[in-house]
Amino acid sequence: MAADEEALMWVEKYRPKTLDEIVDLRDIVQSLKAFMRNPKTMPHLLLAGIPGTGKTTVALCIARQLFGDNWRTFTLELNASDERGIDTVRERVKDFSRYSRAAFGNVPFALIILDESDQMTGPAQTALRRIMETSSRTSRFILICNQSGKIIEPIQSRCAIFRFSKLDRKAMIDHLCCLAGKEKVTLTPEAAERIVDYAEGDLRHAINALQTAAAYRQGFVDEKIVSQVIGEASPKQVQLMINKALNGDFVEARKMMYELMGAYGFSGSEIVRQMQRELFKLSYITPEEKAELANIIGEYDYRLTQGANTDIQLSALLAQFAKVGVSKGETS
């Protein structure tokens, strides 16, 4: 892959290349820069925070800062949720630390970036801990996760931990406006607000929405266009599935659930999360009913973690929705 071929997705194109380019996150950047001055002292790092707050960006900046243009040669990027278990991770780390043993300049190690590391099971993390130990002379790890609480203590204690908090509205809006300026896109203030509302603190999501909206009418983005994009990009199938269920049509709703799992490969917890999100957008039920349904979702979300068959738990959840929907129809 050519290293600096011009990126077309804005999230990549405008991803900061150096720590200096990162405007927010001042505290984090300051302490990281201290490590950069004398890389030998750099410990393993654990970057924790919700999606779209700059964790991967920071990790990539560190790689560039350490190794310059050759960063890809000395950096192994892994994603825990994509790898087939800890054995693959172990193999890849082993292979990598073997061939990149030659140190680069005054950096005596290679870098391993492990994204979504909180997706690993307890035993897998224990194995990871051993890998970190055995390869510590040749490698440094940057672990990235959403919740540091899901990382086992022994790993946490071996890392310097940095917490990334949700970006605030103003910072997000500034980013979007700055980006729109560079792309010569007219972005109305209301449209920017609307995108930020939608993105819920996830800058990546916001930038993707902006880029898609900008393609609608030759670089003019107002609130109407944003609403249209958000409408089109939001999970249709899940909405339809909820509607069917609340209408009492359990069989159809279940069919759609199987479609989501089968054709799109969504996991049970992903579907439940989307249901939770879509539920609150529904206009035809009262806040009390939403609360009741949210409780039901919560119960089944929990059972999903306990049970053996995702589809059975989701079916049961849809059946509860059908019941609530129909009893509501009868009273009104």
Add this chain to the structure above:
Amino acid sequence: MKDNLLWVEKYRPKKIADVLGNEEAKAAFVDWLKNKRRVKKAVLLHGPPGVGKTALVNAAANDFGFTLIEMNASDTRNEKAINKIAGPATSFVALDKFSTESKGNLLFMDEVDGIAGNEDRGGVSAILKIVDASQVPVIMAANNPDVEKLRPLKKVSALIRFQPVRIPLIIAMLRRICQKEHVEAEFEALERIAQNSRGDVRSAINDLQSLAETTRVLTLQDTMALSYRNRDISMDETLRTYFSAKSLLEASILLSRSSVDYDDLLLSVSDNLPRRYADVGELAEAFDLISQADVFRGRIGTENWHLLKYFYNYLAEAAAVSTETYKPFELISPPIRIITLFWTKGKRTTLEGICAKIGQRCHVSRATAKNDFVPFLKIALERQKSSPLASWFKLEPEEVEFLAKMNKF
């Protein structure tokens, strides 16, 4: 490739080390054979079928040089028959030693829980007498050690429990067999065969062989036939009786008698439930119980089998939510889940491939690519298939077409 050997025979473990899984049970058995025979004269190996009880006994006889005298369920085991075979085997130790290189006899009685009340009259007490008088090791095997009539045997025996063999071990073994038999198999196909076996190695090998009869290249698609074949009459019968049960008690009794696989049963019940309960209130209640049953299935995992009774209890309750509303209906088969996964595999694989490409470009996982990028990319490609984004992501024309045409999720 087609010698007429059954693979279960051909690949029967020759040495103890070759017996798959159940390391603790293996160690306990060897320990008994070597050291503990003074303490307990007999041993009872118990656990579900196909997990290696018989295989271990055969392999141990091989390793230690015993001659195996076997009796299994197919022989009648009343007192007379048992004495006829087992009597000489257990007493003439010395004679055998002269005539062969054998270290002695090993008496093995398989499926002792199958000793029936009437036909095998006096069977248990005959075994007891033999254990008492025997000078050679007596080994028994049973699926269910909790049968009342086995109680006296359990008193004089060391008990060793076998568990279902772990799925990854079975997959690895199926793989080895495939290599030796020159069968090319998709990982998913072997995975499905292994899962379908629920830790029963024998049935997994049998399934593999029967599937490989027809093709040398085994795909996931080929394994779809498995679920059809396993859905024998007894499943349909069980379901019919289950749904028409007139009381909770009736449903419970049925479940305790039925021999169908509980995982298949759970899925089939879930599939058919909407046909049984037309009223959404009843349906919701029944599904709540099914969901609880599934929670217990999850807690059982591969070892806590004592929880199985709670699983069955919830399942029985789901049949009895409203007994008076039962009307006969046509059963859905085969399982919806398997059919859906089968028909949608192409779509799923294409989407996975696209997400992997996005992940490479934008440093995100496939899951994030699917949730955060695909919806936007789809809008862009819908409006303009020649969008430069397509080539930047290195998408093939088919993939662009797929994204533009697919339903929004």
